[in-house]
Amino acid sequence: MRQPQSVPPKPLLHIDGLRIAFKAGRQWREVVRGVDLSVAPGEVVGLVGESGSGKSLTALSILQVLPPEARIAGGRIVFDGTNLVGLSRKAMNKRRGRDIAMIFQDPLTALNPVIPVGRQIYDSLRTHQTIGHKAALERIQELLEMVGIRHPRERMRAYPHELSGGMRQRVMTALAISSNPKLLIADEPTTALDVTVQARVIGMLDRVRRDLGIAVLFISHNLELIAEICDRVSVMYAGKVVESSAVETVFETPRHPYTRQLLRCIPRLDGASGPMPTIPGLPPRFDSELVGCPFAPRCDEASDRCRAAEPPAWREPGHLAVCWEAA
Amino acid sequence: MIQPGHFFELHDVRKEYVLRRGLLQRLTRRAPKVAAVDGVSLSIERGTIFGLVGESGCGKSTLAQIMVRLIEPTAGKVLYRGADVARLRGEEERAYRHAVQMVFQDSGSSLNPRKRIRRVLAEALSARGVGGAAARSEIATLMRQVGLDTALLHRFPHELSGGQRQRVGIARALAMKPEVLVADEPVSALDVSLQGQIINLLCDLNRELGLTIVLISHDLAVVARACTQIGVMNAGKIVERGTPQQVLFSPVDPFTRQLLASVPRGLAGRHRRLEPDISPAEKALRSVRQPRLPADEIGRQRSASIA
Amino acid sequence: MVNGCGGPAGFAGACIAGLLVFASIFAPLIAPYDPVAVSIIDKLMEPDAAHWMGTDQSGRDVLSRVIWGSRASLAVAGFAVLIGVTLGVAIGLFATWVRGSWLEQAIMRVLEAVSSIPILIWAIALVGIFGVRDAQWGPFIVSSETKLLVLLGLLYIPTLARLTYVSALGEVGANYVAARRLQGVGELGILFSDVLPNCLSPVIVQATLLLAIGIIVEAAVSFVGLGVQPPTPSWGNMLASGRDYLISGEWWLSVFPGAAISLTVVAFNLLGDGLRDRFDPRHSTSMGYAT
Known part of the structure; x- marks a missing residue:
């Protein structure tokens, strides 16, 4: 399958004109209104936006685990050369959890509460791969060490509720990367954590993706956090990507007023008052x-122009802004 | 002992929870105790904004609940205008309840889902004995004070955005004509673009009404921006106290330093956490960190101590 | 209207249930014949234009008996639920009020013990103990029907009380309740003004489902001869007397009351499930996902 616009290097994930409709009473309303997004192999792409901007729905649509009130209304999600939209349930299940893995804001809902965490990774390993019992146990230890869990042998026997929030997110990550996925979707993985724990989990994610070369789609409302680990960033507002570029560009020369204003809002430790x-x-x-x-x-x-008509996309190599004033 | 002029004080306040285990353990030996708040002394001056920072489980929310008397401390005293609040009875107790109000974190449960905004405010006013036409005009004033359109009065909470709900929560507290507002994580559920709006509103109320505010948050940057004094809490204790400048630029306690180092700092912090080594100071800190209470235990204790 | 019952299935349930209630109230006007008028000449007639559901061994019109029978069945089920809801909610709230004390523990343990045995077993056992004859309870003469509905109502209490208690306990921990306390509102006042209205939805759903169970219990108890006594028709005792004629080919004697029971139970279950969907909080905050 040919890509309509080639983004060098050849993207692993290419979302093209994605539209998602949400059921509001009797009507379907588009809440994601034509999102383009691409992730190259090994790249970390940040997706930032306020609640309701459609960033989480975009992420969920990649795995096709949208809530029942939402459905994909148009566009393509091309992963590794295959359009995932309209793929059969069986074919999708094969991809889910193997080629694409996901970690969530609250790992407690994604982990089975009555099975020790080691066993959950073990089960995942044995279903997705042909791996022997002993090899699987060794692999679990390796994975847990990789996500920074010390004494993996003891921790394997713990139940999810016996672990702290940070530990759970580490276990969730170990589970996600156990199948050697090409893409890891991280949906607000540290939002529920304390800052000190968040710092360590982000450090862990950064190391894991460097060691394994996994591409990551990192969804967060925290621009500062995105800047710390992402290569490129897309800013979403009201169901559209309004600015997209390398992370340095977005921070140093943002072209969209929303990005600029968002950057200004972040509370900083600079001692400012007022x-x-x-x-x-x-x-x-x-x-x-x-x-x-x-x-x-x-x-x-x-200006009046902004209120009257939808703004055009302003493009420069590697930089996109959807704004009348950008040009 | 009590010096005149002191407004709101905590003297060596402790709150212990008994960890309930099985029946047998309860019968055979004394159940283990955990101190959620472990000897906190504070003095908050009238008309200031005091910031309380700490991570989840450090006891800051417990302390907030002690301040507004949703729970009673195990030991220590809360003094308001020089009077021990635990000894207040009858009309005095009522007056204290109204004078010290709380703004909750918007988790969807801070407003009754079945009540329209008008009713939420009207009930608060009627608890103060204001009804009829006086209540109607005061509701309009309250809405204006928190920057909300009176057209929202007939809405249900779920029909409002998070920021609007938080403003209603503030209006409900203001309806009691309080002197002190304890705001427990008032912006942590909000988007960055809206956090400033709520914090600025609190600062305006502090300036215009002379309201004393205790701002509790896990976000050091937010607290530093708004407050005149900051207390950093860890493991049930205040480990650092000072002005924002002191806390941000010359922190003394290792925990404060760790907290400062953990705040994301954008491009400047790129990949700086590749080797998440643990410093000896942090190791020492971890070993003294209190065991966490299971959440349901806290809930049960709380309801038990209120009942 | 359809949405009010949680969708088409719930609406269908509501329609059927409404029709049944209507039929039972206006039975004297709707039923084509006297349900207890014996006519030996007309006995065991197959369904035809005059008798849509045929006649029974005493020549009584089956359709009229099914319509009148709905009275007994619905009255027992309905009043039992009324008793159960009133006392169950009261006890549930009381347990919430005294939470943290030994009384709360005592109430909940007793309720758990009672509900560990199925309602049907309790009903048959208790009716067996109390007997089928009219009894004198204090100044009241109590028919066997009344006895059944009171017993059934009492047996509903544990389910409804526990349901109320669990949802009320969730509500009293909510921050809006804390805000009411800070306004100086008393605990009892909060229970009635804030907690009770918010935990009624699951109770209403459960009450609808218990109506269906009540129909079954009434039928079962009457079937074994312990409930509504002949000649008063009830679906249960009609089924019992029709049983002997099934083999000899007079199928209409048992099929029509049986169908009435099934239809009613299905209707109330549909309505209950529909209401459950309707009260599901996710329906009102459909945008909650898109964060």
Whole structure:
């Protein structure tokens, strides 16, 4: 299958014009409205946005585990040369958990509470791979050491509730990478954790992906965190990618006012006082009609043109911004 | 002992929980105890914003609940305007309840899902004895104070955004005409772009109404921005106290330093955590960290001590 | 209307249940014949234009008896649920109020003990003990039907009380309840103004499902001769007397009351499941996923 636009190197995951509709009463409303996104092998791509921006739905649609009220309304999700949209359940199950793995904000819901964590990794290994009993046990130890769990032999016997939040996220990651996936989707993996624990889990993720060369799609609302581990970043607002580029570019020369304002809002340890910078207003409700640029009502640079018509995409090699003022 | 002019004080406050194990263990020997708050003394001056920072399980929420008297301390005293609040009775107790209000973390449970916003505020006012036309005009004032459109009054909580719900929570507290507002993680459930709006609102209320605010958060950056004094809590104790400048730029306690080092710092922090080595200081800290209470245990204890 | 019952299945359940209640209330107007009028000449007639469901061994119209029988069945099931809900919710709330004390523990242990034995077994055992004759309880003369419905109602209490207790316990831990305490509202006031309304949904769902169970229990108890006594028709005792005629080919005697029981049970179950969907909080916050 040929890619409509080649992004060197050949992307592992290429999302093209993805639209997701959500059921609101009797109507279907598009909450993801044409998202393009690509992840190259071994690359870490950040997806950032406020709640309701559609970033999590985008992630869930890759594995096709959308909630029942949501469905893919259009576009393609090409993974490793295969369009995942419209793939049979059986073919999708083969990919899920093997080629693509996912870790969640709350690992407790993703781990079986009544089975020791080692056993869960063991079961996953034996179902996805042809591996003997002894080899599997050795592999579990190796995996747990890789995610920074000391004394893996003892920890294997623990039940999920006996582990701390940070430990659980490590176990979840070990489980996710046990099948040697090509892509790891991390949906707000540290949001529920304390900062000190978050720092260690991020360090662990960074090392794991370096050691194994796994591509990571990292979803977070925390731009600072994204900057620490991602190579490229896409900023989503109201169901669309509004800016996308290398992480340095987005931080140093952002072209979209939303990105700029978002960067300004992050509370920093610089000793500043006085009112905190904010973005006035609220993001549009998912069931409201959008006219013009959806960010225009909150934008400090908006003109009449922004309120009247949807902005065009401004492109430069490796940099995209969807804004009238970007050019 | 009590000096005049002191507004809100905690004297060596402790809160211990008994870890309930099996029946047999309860009968045979004394059940083990855990101190969620382990001897905290604080003095908060009138009209200031005091920040309390710490990680989950450090006891900051327990301390907040002690301040508003949702739970009673095991030992120690809470003094309000020089009076021991544990000894207040009748009308005085009621006055204290109203004077010290709380803003909760928006977890969806801070507003009754079946009550419209108007009713939430009207009930708060009626608890203060305000009803009828006076209540109607005061509701409008409250909504304006927290920056909400009165058109939202007929909405249910789930029809509001997180930021709007948090504003309603603040309005509900303001309805009691409080002197002190204890805000427990008021912005941790909100998007970065909205956090500033709520924090700024609290600062405005502090300035305009002279409201004393205790701002509790896990986010050192947020607290440093808004507060005049900061206390860093770890394992049930206040380990560091000072102005934001002191805490940020010359921290004394190893835990504060670790907390500062852990805050994500964007491009400057790229891949700096490749080797997550554990410093000796941190190792020592970990060994003294208190065992965590299981969440349901806390809930049960809380409801038991209220009942 | 359809959405109010949680979808088409729930709506269908509500329609059938409504029809049955209507039929039982207006039985004297709807039933084509007197349900107890014996006519030996007309006995055991197959269903035809005059008798849509045929006649029984005493020549009584089966359709009329099925319609009148709905009275006994629904009255027993309905009043039993009413008793169960009233006392169950009260006990559940009381246990929440005294939480943390030995009384709470005592109440919950007793309720658990009672509900460890199925309701049907309890019902048959207790009716067996209390007998089928009219009894004098204090100043009241109690028919066997009334005895059955009171017993059934009491047996519903543990289920409903535990359900109320569990949901109420969840509510009292919520922050909005803490906010009410900070306003100086008393514990009892909070229980009635905030906690009770919020834990009624699961109780209503369960009550609907218990209605179905009540129909079955009434039928079973009457079938073994311990419930509604002939000649008063009930689906259970009709089934019992029709049993002997199944082999000789008079199928209509047992099939029609049997079908009525099945239909009613299915209807209430559909309605209950529909209401469960309806009350599911996820329906009101459908955007909760897209964070």
